[in-house]
Amino acid sequence: MNPMNTPQPGGILIEGLRKVYGHGDTAVEALKHVNMQVAPGEVVGLVGPSGSGKSTLLKCLGAIIEPTSGKMTLGNEVIYDNGWKVKDLRALRRDRIGFVFQAPYLIPFLDVTDNVALLPMLAGLPNATARERALELLTALDVQHRARAEPSQLSGGEQQRVSIARALANRPPVILADEPTAPLDSERALAVMRILNQMAQQAQTAIIVVTHDEKIIPTFKRIYHIRDGQTVEEAGEGRALEEGASA
Amino acid sequence: MISLAGRDILHGWSKFVLTGLGLGLLIGVTLSMAGIYRGMVDDAHALLANSRADLWVVQQDTQGPYAESSSIKDDVVRSVRGMPGVAAAANVAYLTMQVQKNGQDNRVMVVGMEPGLPGAPGYLVAGRHITRNHYEAVADVKTGYTLGDTVRIRRHDYTVVGLTQRMVSSGGDPMLFVPMKDAQETQFLKDNDAIVNDRARTAANPAFNRPGNPGLLEAVQALQTSSRSVNAVLVQIAPGFAPEQVAEPIRRWKHLSVYTLDQMTDILIVKLIATAAKQIGMFLVILTIVSAAIVAFIIYTMTMGKLREIAVLKLIGTRDRTIAGMILQQALGLGLIGFAVGKLVATLWAPVFPKYVLLLPGDSLAGLVATLVMCTLASTLAIRVALKVDPGAAIG
Numbered sequence: 001m002n003p004m005n006t007p008q009p010g011g012i013l014i015e016g017l018r019k020v021y022g023h024g025d026t027a028v029e030a031l032k033h034v035n036m037q038v039a040p041g042e043v044v045g046l047v048g049p050s051g052s053g054k055s056t057l058l059k060c061l062g063a064i065i066e067p068t069s070g071k072m073t074l075g076n077e078v079i080y081d082n083g084w085k086v087k088d089l090r091a092l093r094r095d096r097i098g099f100v101f102q103a104p105y106l107i108p109f110l111d112v113t114d115n116v117a118l119l120p121m122l123a124g125l126p127n128a129t130a131r132e133r134a135l136e137l138l139t140a141l142d143v144q145h146r147a148r149a150e151p152s153q154l155s156g157g158e159q160q161r162v163s164i165a166r167a168l169a170n171r172p173p174v175i176l177a178d179e180p181t182a183p184l185d186s187e188r189a190l191a192v193m194r195i196l197n198q199m200a201q202q203a204q205t206a207i208i209v210v211t212h213d214e215k216i217i218p219t220f221k222r223i224y225h226i227r228d229g230q231t232v233e234e235a236g237e238g239r240a241l242e243e244g245a246s247a
Numbered sequence: 248m249i250s251l252a253g254r255d256i257l258h259g260w261s262k263f264v265l266t267g268l269g270l271g272l273l274i275g276v277t278l279s280m281a282g283i284y285r286g287m288v289d290d291a292h293a294l295l296a297n298s299r300a301d302l303w304v305v306q307q308d309t310q311g312p313y314a315e316s317s318s319i320k321d322d323v324v325r326s327v328r329g330m331p332g333v334a335a336a337a338n339v340a341y342l343t344m345q346v347q348k349n350g351q352d353n354r355v356m357v358v359g360m361e362p363g364l365p366g367a368p369g370y371l372v373a374g375r376h377i378t379r380n381h382y383e384a385v386a387d388v389k390t391g392y393t394l395g396d397t398v399r400i401r402r403h404d405y406t407v408v409g410l411t412q413r414m415v416s417s418g419g420d421p422m423l424f425v426p427m428k429d430a431q432e433t434q435f436l437k438d439n440d441a442i443v444n445d446r447a448r449t450a451a452n453p454a455f456n457r458p459g460n461p462g463l464l465e466a467v468q469a470l471q472t473s474s475r476s477v478n479a480v481l482v483q484i485a486p487g488f489a490p491e492q493v494a495e496p497i498r499r500w501k502h503l504s505v506y507t508l509d510q511m512t513d514i515l516i517v518k519l520i521a522t523a524a525k526q527i528g529m530f531l532v533i534l535t536i537v538s539a540a541i542v543a544f545i546i547y548t549m550t551m552g553k554l555r556e557i558a559v560l561k562l563i564g565t566r567d568r569t570i571a572g573m574i575l576q577q578a579l580g581l582g583l584i585g586f587a588v589g590k591l592v593a594t595l596w597a598p599v600f601p602k603y604v605l606l607l608p609g610d611s612l613a614g615l616v617a618t619l620v621m622c623t624l625a626s627t628l629a630i631r632v633a634l635k636v637d638p639g640a641a642i643g
Contacts, residue, residue: 064562093638094564094565107251109254118563150258
């Protein structure tokens, strides 16, 4: 069974998103009228220097902080329109957004399978079903042989693949990846990108990869540059990701 | 849903078990303190029950013979025997002192009693009762004496002819029963040098050595070396009489204080060991606070070491109650391990204590509940910190 055979409707649409920290004279406008669109099955890059607003945008998209104004649509649902349209943001993050972090941040006291199965379990799936789904994902990401291992026993690349499996576990329409290749060498970084692209296509998931990793920037077909809180879209090289390297 | 707390405990079980062991020793001390208090109360009950008395007749306006000193003449017992409702009455004398065996001191309560009457040991675990008027003794097993041992009290040697048990003073000293005459003599018996000195001092006093009063000096000197006093008269009442019904005429006509069993229990438990009970109570409070502080510190430290994981858990949608439950379960787990260890060590080391330590199941149950409540309260600080963790911290 293909774990990605029942994808949720994907896509990200951000319109006129603003985020202002503070009030009055001390107010800082971190995001100024940001517009973005990511289609289902697409992987786009979000690049920019430090302090440009990348993390703020990711936190707004991840329903961690509330934007000041604008509109955000995940899948077919408007989640923010000058105010949250979703009551349970925690459930929104759990069910509709997958996160991949710079470091894998796996839960050290759970084995690999349960790290991945935890999200479906939190969503209410029976343990056995959640573990079955986790094993399918681990197989798809070629780490099924480490299913019973503890995170500390895995290599950096294996840990990152497990964290990708965790992000996919609830079949979210959107994955937000924050510097997912930063700690990896070129070969493994490209392998992670290949996995993300494969997953995006198989599950029709919209993926935003925040990065300033020069190794992977050429792999994006579309890139959003963010500077001073504003995004500019440009076409990427879309360099083909060759088979061979393993993360 | 898997148990996050259980997995975390299993992941770092050695640290958890060692911490639980340390906490357990502290809980063991707490349970033992409670056991010491219970032992004191039980000793007091045993002291009263084993004296087989219904009434304690003592010096007027005193709360003797256990809580205060009491001195009455030894012929009072005869008039008490004649009072209505009195089935039996006997003199008793109590002296807490050091006695010697093979040159080694042992602190005991020497009890002067009349064999077969109230105040005498009710049962023996070995040997026989005292049958001679002098120099025989019955010892509580806690003295460590065995049958045939020779014990030195002041200048005389006593042979242990019988052993009894659970006969201790309110202070926990084991009892050594001797004939009443010997006990009376022991109270005032001095060494030879002191007797010679006293005689010379009295003879030098012209008031006791006047011409025309032959025999006065000898009479005074005889008084100085003998005693007709006892500490109390123990009374058993005849069937059909209420304790107060028998006590009241003795108070009224004999000008003595009389206490019923309930009143004497009150004196021993409420008054005599009240200070000790408060002392132990203070220890219990301090130990509970220290235990709670340790649990709180450990759980807080463990939580602080998992802030990143907690941020990730919150980011991926774990509910606050799941995270709070994880921390609470760990605190309760620590408490349960601690309690199990504490109960075990308290049970193991209780017999080693010199005084009786009584571990009641009810106290253990109360200790378990207190431990769980304490752990719950101690986990609140860590839960507060965990719930304040920003899920955005996982993103950086």
